Amino acid sequence: MQVIERIPAGTACCWLLRGETGSVLIDAGMEHAEKILKQARDAGVRLLLLTHAHFDHITNAAFLARELGIPVALHPADLPLLKNQFSRPLDAQGVRGRVLRYFSQKLMQKPLEPFSPEIQLSDGMHLDTYGVDACVVALPGHTAGSVGVAVGDAIVVGDAMMRMPTLSPPLIFEDRQASLESASRIRESGAKLLLTSHGFTTCRRFFV
Ligand SMILES: [Zn+2]
Ligand SMILES: [Zn+2]
Numbered sequence: 001m002q003v004i005e006r007i008p009a010g011t012a013c014c015w016l017l018r019g020e021t022g023s024v025l026i027d028a029g030m031e032h033a034e035k036i037l038k039q040a041r042d043a044g045v046r047l048l049l050l051t052h053a054h055f056d057h058i059t060n061a062a063f064l065a066r067e068l069g070i071p072v073a074l075h076p077a078d079l080p081l082l083k084n085q086f087s088r089p090l091d092a093q094g095v096r097g098r099v100l101r102y103f104s105q106k107l108m109q110k111p112l113e114p115f116s117p118e119i120q121l122s123d124g125m126h127l128d129t130y131g132v133d134a135c136v137v138a139l140p141g142h143t144a145g146s147v148g149v150a151v152g153d154a155i156v157v158g159d160a161m162m163r164m165p166t167l168s169p170p171l172i173f174e175d176r177q178a179s180l181e182s183a184s185r186i187r188e189s190g191a192k193l194l195l196t197s198h199g200f201t202t203c204r205r206f207f208v
Helices: 033-042 063-067 076-083 093-108 177-189
Strands: 001-008 013-018 023-026 045-047 072-074 135-138 147-149 155-159 193-196 203-205
Touching: 001 033, 013 147, 023 033, 033 063, 045 063, 072 076, 076 093
Parallel strands: 023 045, 045 072, 155 193
Antiparallel strands: 001 013, 001 203, 013 023, 135 147, 147 155
């Protein structure tokens, strides 16, 4: 039995995956760094895995990795975004997408504390080294290096799907076609529980 907990972290949430012999923190968030640190410490987190390199998922990454003394994992395709959030153009779908992009790009101008991911994520990579029974799923489109984490009947999808307010493919993306293919991949994965970084959920804890 493994547990996934939702941790509020600003506009995007983090997910804490607790395994039998260790835990993985999925995304670092933008706010509430001290609270996230305490929960991660209590859970014995051994890896900070970033679903992608947008500011709302990585702002706390340098702080959390340093305080916890753990490595950071990111797909290499998103490394350019660490240096410059505007290194690739972001497209938008519909009015809601354009509004979201406008506010996102305003926040992207804020400086980020630099950090270097020690681990490069790839499709199918198992995370058992870090005490959890889960694996990485490549979900490009929102960003080129977007990934999800499949665990039991659940999949944590980052921004590869969004609940804004209903579940849909991302409203902002680098590659629309790739994002739709990733959404199909999620649907075809057979996962019964789909955990997004953005959007409303009433439940904070899931047993998977
Ligand atoms: Zn996001
Ligand atoms: Zn994003």
